[in-house]
Amino acid sequence: MNSAANREIHLAARPQGWPTEDTFRLATTDVPTPGPGQIVVRNTFMSVDPYMRGRMNDVASYVPPFALDAPLDGGAVGEVVASEADGFAVGDTVLHGLGWREYALLDASTVRTVDPALAPVSTYLGVLGMTGLTAYAGLLEVAAMQPGDTVFVSGAAGAVGSMVGQIAKLRGAGRVVGSAGSPAKVERLRALGFDAAFDYHDGPVLDSLRSAAPDGIDVYFDNVGGEHLEAAIGAMRQNGRAAICGMIAQYNAAEPPAAPRNLAMIISKRLTLRGFIVSDYGQLGEQFVQEVGGWLRDGKLSYDETIIDGIENAPAAFLGLLRGENLGKMLVRV
Amino acid sequence: MNSAANREIHLAARPQGWPTEDTFRLATTDVPTPGPGQIVVRNTFMSVDPYMRGRMNDVASYVPPFALDAPLDGGAVGEVVASEADGFAVGDTVLHGLGWREYALLDASTVRTVDPALAPVSTYLGVLGMTGLTAYAGLLEVAAMQPGDTVFVSGAAGAVGSMVGQIAKLRGAGRVVGSAGSPAKVERLRALGFDAAFDYHDGPVLDSLRSAAPDGIDVYFDNVGGEHLEAAIGAMRQNGRAAICGMIAQYNAAEPPAAPRNLAMIISKRLTLRGFIVSDYGQLGEQFVQEVGGWLRDGKLSYDETIIDGIENAPAAFLGLLRGENLGKMLVRV
Numbered sequence: 001m002n003s004a005a006n007r008e009i010h011l012a013a014r015p016q017g018w019p020t021e022d023t024f025r026l027a028t029t030d031v032p033t034p035g036p037g038q039i040v041v042r043n044t045f046m047s048v049d050p051y052m053r054g055r056m057n058d059v060a061s062y063v064p065p066f067a068l069d070a071p072l073d074g075g076a077v078g079e080v081v082a083s084e085a086d087g088f089a090v091g092d093t094v095l096h097g098l099g100w101r102e103y104a105l106l107d108a109s110t111v112r113t114v115d116p117a118l119a120p121v122s123t124y125l126g127v128l129g130m131t132g133l134t135a136y137a138g139l140l141e142v143a144a145m146q147p148g149d150t151v152f153v154s155g156a157a158g159a160v161g162s163m164v165g166q167i168a169k170l171r172g173a174g175r176v177v178g179s180a181g182s183p184a185k186v187e188r189l190r191a192l193g194f195d196a197a198f199d200y201h202d203g204p205v206l207d208s209l210r211s212a213a214p215d216g217i218d219v220y221f222d223n224v225g226g227e228h229l230e231a232a233i234g235a236m237r238q239n240g241r242a243a244i245c246g247m248i249a250q251y252n253a254a255e256p257p258a259a260p261r262n263l264a265m266i267i268s269k270r271l272t273l274r275g276f277i278v279s280d281y282g283q284l285g286e287q288f289v290q291e292v293g294g295w296l297r298d299g300k301l302s303y304d305e306t307i308i309d310g311i312e313n314a315p316a317a318f319l320g321l322l323r324g325e326n327l328g329k330m331l332v333r334v
Numbered sequence: 335m336n337s338a339a340n341r342e343i344h345l346a347a348r349p350q351g352w353p354t355e356d357t358f359r360l361a362t363t364d365v366p367t368p369g370p371g372q373i374v375v376r377n378t379f380m381s382v383d384p385y386m387r388g389r390m391n392d393v394a395s396y397v398p399p400f401a402l403d404a405p406l407d408g409g410a411v412g413e414v415v416a417s418e419a420d421g422f423a424v425g426d427t428v429l430h431g432l433g434w435r436e437y438a439l440l441d442a443s444t445v446r447t448v449d450p451a452l453a454p455v456s457t458y459l460g461v462l463g464m465t466g467l468t469a470y471a472g473l474l475e476v477a478a479m480q481p482g483d484t485v486f487v488s489g490a491a492g493a494v495g496s497m498v499g500q501i502a503k504l505r506g507a508g509r510v511v512g513s514a515g516s517p518a519k520v521e522r523l524r525a526l527g528f529d530a531a532f533d534y535h536d537g538p539v540l541d542s543l544r545s546a547a548p549d550g551i552d553v554y555f556d557n558v559g560g561e562h563l564e565a566a567i568g569a570m571r572q573n574g575r576a577a578i579c580g581m582i583a584q585y586n587a588a589e590p591p592a593a594p595r596n597l598a599m600i601i602s603k604r605l606t607l608r609g610f611i612v613s614d615y616g617q618l619g620e621q622f623v624q625e626v627g628g629w630l631r632d633g634k635l636s637y638d639e640t641i642i643d644g645i646e647n648a649p650a651a652f653l654g655l656l657r658g659e660n661l662g663k664m665l666v667r668v
Binding site: 244246255256257265 | 584590594597600602608
């Protein structure tokens with residue numbers, strides 16, 4: 001097997017502003033051989049996520065930056081093709097953190113076996129994985145959504161946003177509003193059960209939000225930042241809470257936006273804005289799998305996937321994600 | 335007594351930007367006579383507070399706007415001079431909400447008797463009153479300060495800020511940093527036990543803050559907003575918390591400042607920004623009086639007062655407060 005080729009995607013340059021195809025380089029190496037306690041996994045799906053943009057900068061953050069001229073990494077699922085580790089057999093399906101390559105060499109301690117009979121393996125990267133937990137933890141723990149609340153989520157047709165809206169409804173939100181970037185996405189949100197949805201290109205976000213939630217909002221789940229956050233603050237009722245998950249609108253901006261300009265409302269309305277990272281909410285994992293897995297089984301929760309084929313197209317998948325070309329979870333089938 | 339004159343301050347015009355002497359009008363009326371269940375109080379001290387600037391705008395907020403051509407109101411203490419209410423006798427000292435006038439007509443249910451033997455009556459407007467509770471609730475409840483935390487407070491030589499810093503030290507903060515607007519105020523902060531203090535005119539706030547707290551801050555108590563809030567976000571450690579109490583830097587701004595421009599850090603650092611209004615924390619009142627009263631009695635807590643004499647000078651006192659001319663609590667001796 002060592003003579004086979006392993007293709008992987010390296011970081012070729014740190015982007016200034018928007019990344020391009022030149023940010024990446026396709027490299028070919030040998031398929032690795034496991035040492036004691038290690039396994040080799042042939043990846044079948046890998047995830048591309050907005051947070052990866054931050055790791056392309058040479059800035060210390062909650063995850064270390066990607067190294068130049070080395071493979072990127074991120075969530076992936078695949079099949080064990082060689083094992084020198086107890087508890088892992090060839091043919092097992094596993095979830096791990098070394099995507100962006102065809103074959104991954106892994107210490108067994110960093111890998112989790114998943115059951116492909118319970119759910120499609122791709123869902124362990126999406127609705128049943130980090131994406132779903134992000135929505136679940138952010139909405140229910142960080143923003144502490146209560147039954148009856150009016151909830152607004154931006155980037156609502158994305159992997160996290162579409163879960164937020166559906167979980168809000170399933171947990172008894174009074175009204176759920178989503179924003180997205182195209183008429184087709186808005187249509188999809190209505191089909192998913194959002195009470196109202198709008199295309200943020202159609203006018204000032206605050207105007208659209210006020211029309212969609214005339215009595216104001218209690219909870220805002222922020223995937224976008226910038227004008228969306230300012231509009232949410234403007235529309236919030238007393239004691240409103242925002243879970244700040246992402247600010248994709250400004251990840252590629254050379255200068256951050258001068259917003260929110262209405263932050264003084266945080267006092268008069270007693271608002272709470274709280275940023276969070278899903279990895280801090282691992283203790284919710286069991287409850288999450290039980291509750292969300294149950295909804296999935298019962299057909300109460302839908303999810304979309306946008307799948308791009310071929311490791312060589314992973315950069316294009318990531319760039320498409322930043323431009324909002326995905327509906328639901330953006331995945332690369334390796 | 336009805337033939338005596340009662341002088342009071344009316345709102346003559348709603349200010350655009352900074353208020354001026356023309357914002358106010360001194361008016362003379364008759365001293366009122368109490369009806370059943372009412373008392374008349376001759377005010378001895380009245381409070382001027384930054385939040386009153388917001389009430390001069392015709393905007394619904396957590397307190398209604400001041401009416402035009404009618405007396406302003408706000409915290410005051412005084413002596414009962416006439417009573418038609420059970421439980422109130424002429425000569426009692428009371429705390430109430432009708433300042434900005436020499437004589438106040440009050441329903442007894444809106445008045446609280448205080449003991450002038452326990453503490454100087456002015457302190458019921460300051461360290462033992464709303465001002466002290468604002469500091470106490472904001473620091474300990476809203477920002478959830480823990481022993482060992484590094485705490486930064488802006489407007490630290492003001493009535494609230496100077497309490498925040500001292501309460502932080504008394505409750506076991508690891509390091510307490512304050513900013514203020516003059517060398518004399520910075521000197522005073524050091525005397526009050528702040529570990530570090532700086533004059534925000536001396537350079538970018540973030541630079542001064544980084545020098546004063548090289549390892550970052552855990553808690554920020556915001557009285558100022560704008561550049562101070564941006565600097566605090568920049569200096570915050572993981573899981574930092576900001577209690578947003580006031581934004582005096584921008585109360586008179588025609589356009590809000592384009593800050594904080596670094597709000598995306600709220601995600602990577604898992605920050606919480608929370609606005610609050612002291613009136614939501616009345617349930618802490620008993621604990622507050624016990625703990626802060628005890629510190630005062632034991633000489634562990636100092637407070638400053640800047641006292642202006644004469645109801646006719648209340649507008650000047652308020653304008654001076656907005657310009658930062660006070661050390662500690664700004665009061666008018668009526």
